Amino acid sequence: MFKALKEKLFSVRQRLETTISEQPKEAPDTPSPSLDTHVPSPPSQSPEPAEPEEDSRDKKKPGFAQKVVSLVRDREFIISEKDIEDSLSDLEIGLLESDVAFSATDAILTKVREDLTGSKRKIGTSVDSVITNALSDALLSVLGEGVNILDFIASREKPVKILFTGVNGTGKTTSVAKVANFLTKNGLTVAIGAGDTFRAGAIEQIDVHGERLGIKVIQHQEGSDPSAVLYDTVQYAKAHNIDVVLGDTAGRFHNRVNLMNQLAKIRRVIQPDLIVYVDEAVAGNDAVIRAEEFAKSVGMDAVMLTKVDMDPKGGAAISIAHAVGKPLIFIGVGQGYDDIVPFEPKAIVADLLAGEA
């Protein structure tokens, strides 16, 4: 997953490691002027340097005295913005080339700069963990905390109603089936409402999935009111003590007003617990822009990205939660029912930064 993005992050880590490691390997007897050419010579009277802090990520801009203490006494040096400037440019280009949105790229760069500048490295030790931690924190800051869907469901009254909406053709119907399969494998009972009554074939498609998975699909005729279909599904779920209702809906972007009206009506009628916006990772930055528009005009509570297996860049997956301010809950990673992964930011970041730089 995200092969190209991983390679770019790897090369940035290597470059950072090289540039930071090129700093003095041995502490000189006296402070080397090359350490900081921009500051005046130290006053003859020691300016009572503060005790060096225990925290190796001291964010304050280091003064000359602090640098001297670090270098001579503690045999460590302080990373300056200048040391990492070129690597940060590489990181910026790498992220943008990977289709990471501008705002997410900016947030990542700001966090890496903040984390690394002023942090200390023991002379002779590897800087990899310092760099990896900074990149990891930065990526996590844009991915957010994530949501555990099973905990979410457990916290709500049954049946928990989850609506799927988004752009046609991105794999929304398949995603409803995958989520249904995931939930039943986790011990929950599920009913599906065939609420995409607009697209020819959508009802039949979800019905076939339901049959294969042994999950009840409530359906009306093509062109019927989706609110009515989903209302009936909720009634069925209540009558049969079903844990979760998954509602497919149409995602007609060329007719925004209709879509908004339709969703507004569904909201009134069944009061969904969660509205999941579905789009495909392969659309890259376009998916992020579409999601932002959708969040503004229609609203959503969470995002699912499909076809992540076909997207080596990973830009949409990195940017979308940051762009819409809602968590990415699932990613689709193939065409089978089991090809779905709950999106766990920590696991994704660990995978992105796996391997020694």
Ligand SMILES: Nc1nc2c(ncn2[C@@H]2O[C@H](COP(=O)(O)OP(=O)(O)OP(=O)(O)O)[C@@H](O)[C@H]2O)c(=O)[nH]1
């Ligand atoms: N590789 C891959 N293919 C997927 C994934 N999710 C869906 N697909 C495929 O995408 C194609 C379209 O998916 P559908 O669910 O049929 O979506 P659709 O019918 O085009 O449109 P909507 O249901 O309206 O979104 C199908 O061939 C799916 O198997 C995924 O995560 N990875």
